[in-house]
Amino acid sequence: MDLKFARTDIETKPKKVDLDKLEASVEKEGSMIFYFDKENSHKDLLELQDHFEQKGKSFYMSEVKYGLSDGEYMYQVHIIS
Structure with missing residues (x-):
């Protein structure tokens, strides 16, 4: 499964990450x-x-809204050990 990180600039495409990298980050840090x-x-x-x-x-x-439009949002995910 590939997921896309939130954009840091409106003009760019979101960066992809796979489940293995997410899992490695969580295991290393404990909570992310x-x-x-x-x-x-x-x-x-x-x-x-x-x-x-x-x-x-x-x-x-x-969902985190960052503007007034309905389409201006991102997902915030907390993973805690």
């Missing part, structure tokens, strides 16, 4: 906060949640 782009499907993020909850991690996800 990730920001994912709105182009990710909600289904993929729920699969990510299932994956980490099966490993005994707590998973919290929310």
Whole structure:
């Protein structure tokens, strides 16, 4: 499963990351906060949640609005050991 990190610039495309790299980061740090782009499907993020909850991690996800338009949002994900 590939997910896209939140954009840092409106003109650029979001950077992709695979599940193995996310998992390695969480294992190294213990707890992490990730920001994912709105182009990710909600289904993929729920699969990510299932994956980490099966490993005994707590998973919290929310939408973060950064503008007035309905399309100006990103997903904030907290993964906690």
